[in-house]
Amino acid sequence: MIKRKIILIFIINIFATFLISGCWNKVELEEKAIVAGVGIDKGDSSKGVLLTLQAVLPSAIQSASSDSRSQSGTPVEIVTVRGLAIFDALRNYSLLSGRKGLYSHARVIVLGEEAAKSGINQYLDVFFRDPEMRRRTFLLIAKGEAKDIMEADVRFENIPAYGISDILQVYKVASKIVPVDLKRFIELFESKYTSPFVGGIEIIKNKDQNGNMRKGFKVTDTAIFKEDKLIGWLDEFETRGLLWILGEVGSGIIHVNYPTSERFIELEILKSNTTVEPELKNGKLTFTIDVTEEGNITDMYSSVNLLDQTIIKAIEEKGAKVIENEIMSVVKKAQKYNADIFGFNEEVYRKYPKEWKTLKENWASIFPALEVKVKATAKIRRAGNIYRRR
Amino acid sequence: MLEKGKISYKQVMSLIIMVVSPTAILYVPTMLYRIAKQDSWISIILVIIVALIISYITISLGLMFKDKTIIQYSEIIMGTVIGKIIALTICIFFIFINTIIIREFAELLAGAFLPETPLYFFVVLILLPSVYAVRNGLEVITRVKAIVFPIFIITIIATLLLVSKDMNFKKILPILSEGSMPVINAAYPQIIWFTEPFVITMFIPYINIPEKVRQKAMISIIILGIIGVITNIGIIVVFGEVTADLIYPFLSIARYVKVGGFIERLDSLIISMWILSVFIKISVFHYCSSIAFAQFFKFRDYRFLVMPIATILSILTIIQWDNIMELTEKMVAKLAPLSIIVQIGFPTIMFLVAKLRKVFIKQ
Numbered sequence: 001m002i003k004r005k006i007i008l009i010f011i012i013n014i015f016a017t018f019l020i021s022g023c024w025n026k027v028e029l030e031e032k033a034i035v036a037g038v039g040i041d042k043g044d045s046s047k048g049v050l051l052t053l054q055a056v057l058p059s060a061i062q063s064a065s066s067d068s069r070s071q072s073g074t075p076v077e078i079v080t081v082r083g084l085a086i087f088d089a090l091r092n093y094s095l096l097s098g099r100k101g102l103y104s105h106a107r108v109i110v111l112g113e114e115a116a117k118s119g120i121n122q123y124l125d126v127f128f129r130d131p132e133m134r135r136r137t138f139l140l141i142a143k144g145e146a147k148d149i150m151e152a153d154v155r156f157e158n159i160p161a162y163g164i165s166d167i168l169q170v171y172k173v174a175s176k177i178v179p180v181d182l183k184r185f186i187e188l189f190e191s192k193y194t195s196p197f198v199g200g201i202e203i204i205k206n207k208d209q210n211g212n213m214r215k216g217f218k219v220t221d222t223a224i225f226k227e228d229k230l231i232g233w234l235d236e237f238e239t240r241g242l243l244w245i246l247g248e249v250g251s252g253i254i255h256v257n258y259p260t261s262e263r264f265i266e267l268e269i270l271k272s273n274t275t276v277e278p279e280l281k282n283g284k285l286t287f288t289i290d291v292t293e294e295g296n297i298t299d300m301y302s303s304v305n306l307l308d309q310t311i312i313k314a315i316e317e318k319g320a321k322v323i324e325n326e327i328m329s330v331v332k333k334a335q336k337y338n339a340d341i342f343g344f345n346e347e348v349y350r351k352y353p354k355e356w357k358t359l360k361e362n363w364a365s366i367f368p369a370l371e372v373k374v375k376a377t378a379k380i381r382r383a384g385n386i387y388r389r390r
Numbered sequence: 391m392l393e394k395g396k397i398s399y400k401q402v403m404s405l406i407i408m409v410v411s412p413t414a415i416l417y418v419p420t421m422l423y424r425i426a427k428q429d430s431w432i433s434i435i436l437v438i439i440v441a442l443i444i445s446y447i448t449i450s451l452g453l454m455f456k457d458k459t460i461i462q463y464s465e466i467i468m469g470t471v472i473g474k475i476i477a478l479t480i481c482i483f484f485i486f487i488n489t490i491i492i493r494e495f496a497e498l499l500a501g502a503f504l505p506e507t508p509l510y511f512f513v514v515l516i517l518l519p520s521v522y523a524v525r526n527g528l529e530v531i532t533r534v535k536a537i538v539f540p541i542f543i544i545t546i547i548a549t550l551l552l553v554s555k556d557m558n559f560k561k562i563l564p565i566l567s568e569g570s571m572p573v574i575n576a577a578y579p580q581i582i583w584f585t586e587p588f589v590i591t592m593f594i595p596y597i598n599i600p601e602k603v604r605q606k607a608m609i610s611i612i613i614l615g616i617i618g619v620i621t622n623i624g625i626i627v628v629f630g631e632v633t634a635d636l637i638y639p640f641l642s643i644a645r646y647v648k649v650g651g652f653i654e655r656l657d658s659l660i661i662s663m664w665i666l667s668v669f670i671k672i673s674v675f676h677y678c679s680s681i682a683f684a685q686f687f688k689f690r691d692y693r694f695l696v697m698p699i700a701t702i703l704s705i706l707t708i709i710q711w712d713n714i715m716e717l718t719e720k721m722v723a724k725l726a727p728l729s730i731i732v733q734i735g736f737p738t739i740m741f742l743v744a745k746l747r748k749v750f751i752k753q
């Protein structure tokens with residue numbers, strides 16, 4: 001009896017080895033290329049897309065780290081692939097490399113300006129639908145072609161695409177760019193009356209020590225969309241305004257001219273708080289944006305006496321004025337494009353759900369004429385290590 | 391008695407939670423959001439109140455016949471013919487509901503992780519351990535559940551906590567903007583899940599102190615409601631309007647987790663937890679159908695029925711639906727009326743009849 005049991009267990013174990021050795025979907029690392037970044041451009045003809053992929057070869061990454069970057073070789077291979085649509089092109093990559101792309105580690109998707117103008121939705125569906133894709137992947141719009149961005153150099157990261165995502169992750173340091181990942185984009189896009197916005201990226205030219213021109217990139221500006229089509233750009237100043245309204249300013253510098261326009265004082269933002277409040281009176285909608293900011297003086301080129309409270313008050317007022325200007329400029333721009341990038345419509349829906357039913361039909365005509373009041377207060381708390389300098 | 395083992399009344403609470411929640415957190419949030427938008431959590435509270443009343447009736451009925459299951463006492467209460475019809479319906483219901491659970495499980499694995507693996511493979515892979523567990527009896531299933539239960543609760547709470555920095559609680563406002571009708575409409579499909587504590591009618595004879603079951607079941611339903619409300623709110627405040635398009639919302643949340651640059655990609659953790667917990671759910675329903683059939687045909691043993699039922703389950707699971715869209719669409723349309731009849735209608739009618747009989751017999 002016991003013998004029979006032992007034999008039975010033995011047989012089961014042998015059969016189990018067939019089962020546990022792997023499934024249909026086994027993944028061998030040698031058959032894969034990890035795609036770190038995807039650049040999407042319009043194809044040459046009216047149909048089709050042009051993808052530029054930054055593929056990391058797993059074997060190369062090991063040798064690159066052990067060689068301590070003695071050679072200039074990076075573990076990244078930049079490939080351009082054509083296809084009828086995104087997924088077709090992603091799979092066509094295997095025709096060039098003999099490997100299947102692994103997209104779950106992609107950190108950025110860069111869309112070319114032309115592609116964005118023709119409607120971004122057709123390019124992005126696969127990134128939401130395919131279970132391999134992650135919604136943390138950042139989205140950027142290139143000023144120019146995405147291909148150029150993907151081919152640019154960065155010195156501080158082995159993998160350029162990861163360099164881009166590093167930039168977006170520390171956006172709070174300067175608060176001049178807005179990080180939009182796939183999840184945020186789809187949220188803005190799904191909400192019918194809100195217009196999506198996506199950060200921009202452009203090519204800059206650097207000279208290296210040998211005097212050769214190198215292409216680098218800089219994340220800057222914000223692209224704004226109507227439906228899914230790119231309609232305009234916000235500059236750095238306006239992007240800061242957008243961040244103020246969204247309440248996403250982390251840190252950054254407020255540049256104040258005081259006491260004269262040649263002299264300046266720079267305030268480091270430590271914390272800020274924003275409330276956006278709609279008010280409906282006699283059928284007329286007004287918005288009040290209230291920003292409170294706290295910061296330190298970190299840099300100044302003016303010999304004012306900081307121990308004088310009236311001067312501090314004056315600087316604070318100047319700082320508040322800068323914030324108000326930033327906000328007003330972006331509001332005007334958004335109203336000019338009739339693109340509600342701030343989600344004002346959602347605020348109305350939250351506060352006046354009943355009235356919203358009638359308001360939403362006319363939202364396209366209400367938003368550009370909306371009266372927006374901005375009230376900012378800036379507070380200075382500290383002045384660093386010194387009070388004043390001549 | 392078919393089942394030799396006894397389980398403690400303390401086990402009832404976690405057993406009910408493990409029977410309802412695995413599939414309830416998986417597909418329900420999307421389903422609700424489509425109907426009730428950001429108010430879907432209110433409809434869970436509504437359905438929990440209904441579930442409390444129904445379970446009270448169901449367990450009171452069970453306690454009138456402490457040593458019998460619903461299959462056995464249906465004949466005593468309703469007479470041979472109607473009783474037999476009710477019992478057979480319940481037997482078939484257990485099989486039908488289990489095919490949906492197994493298919494949901496297989497679709498999740500195939501859809502989100504292993505698209506090339508045949509569906510049949512997942513079905514067989516979950517049914518084989520289920521056969522083993524069911525053949526070993528209720529005690530074994532309960533013991534496995536005791537291990538899985540804390541893991542299940544901890545992973546759900548941990549996932550929601552880790553994603554909390556991406557939450558925007560404004561998204562649940564405004565409350566009841568469309569009136570109360572969408573909320574009530576959204577409560578209807580949930581009846582499928584929240585009346586599943588009905589399975590307890592199959593366990594009452596095997597619980598050591600049956601009188602305490604009622605209180606434990608009530609607590610467990612309230613906990614279920616809390617789990618439902620937090621997961622729903624958690625998903626809505628993270629994804630907002632996108633919730634309506636997500637096929638596996640809770641999994642999407644787990645995928646979105648990123649804390650401090652190193653805690654990310656939690657989906658493999660979630661899925662392993664989820665396989666464990668759905669295994670409990672599948673084996674409980676598998677066990678119920680085996681016991682139910684054995685009692686219906688008055689067999690001495692239920693063990694020889696386990697494998698044939700598993701075979702039927704695996705075939706029905708595959709052939710009933712072509713694709714996942716059909717599954718999620720037809721699931722509610724087919725299962726909700728059936729759930730109302732079996733899990734609400736039968737116990738209520740039998741309870742009333744039994745009460746009336748008692749009154750008349752006394753006179």
